[in-house]
Amino acid sequence: MINLKDKLSHLSFIQACKLLGPQGKDHLIQGGMWDVDLEEQVILKRDLFHLDLGEAGVTLRLDPAKNHKIDISCSVCPVYCDHQGAALSLILEEKLALGLAAPPKERVPIESLSDSELVAHAEPD
Numbered sequence: 001m002i003n004l005k006d007k008l009s010h011l012s013f014i015q016a017c018k019l020l021g022p023q024g025k026d027h028l029i030q031g032g033m034w035d036v037d038l039e040e041q042v043i044l045k046r047d048l049f050h051l052d053l054g055e056a057g058v059t060l061r062l063d064p065a066k067n068h069k070i071d072i073s074c075s076v077c078p079v080y081c082d083h084q085g086a087a088l089s090l091i092l093e094e095k096l097a098l099g100l101a102a103p104p105k106e107r108v109p110i111e112s113l114s115d116s117e118l119v120a121h122a123e124p125d
């Protein structure tokens, strides 16, 4: 099952632009100028992202009716806006801080294993 966090962790700049319509890039750049306090202004759950900008609130969800496409909406603007740009630009820039980018998988280098461990690894299941 796809959840919003998975989707957002794979979000690219191009996809973010597309989500914001024909002027998507401008909204992203304008929105990127907002100073956002992640602790105070952002809520991120498995299937909900909310950014509180004071003058407006931006919500992201997945739309199950549209093949789990990201659905973005602003509490004040009926159309694409800089608030939505701020939300997406924040997600693109703060993936790590938001816990969206999975840390690289830990791998045990083969050189560090002892002889007995190597034998254990060599044994068939």
Ligand SMILES: [Zn+2]
Pocket: 056, 074, 075, 076, 077, 081, 082, 083, 084
């Ligand atoms: Zn707005």
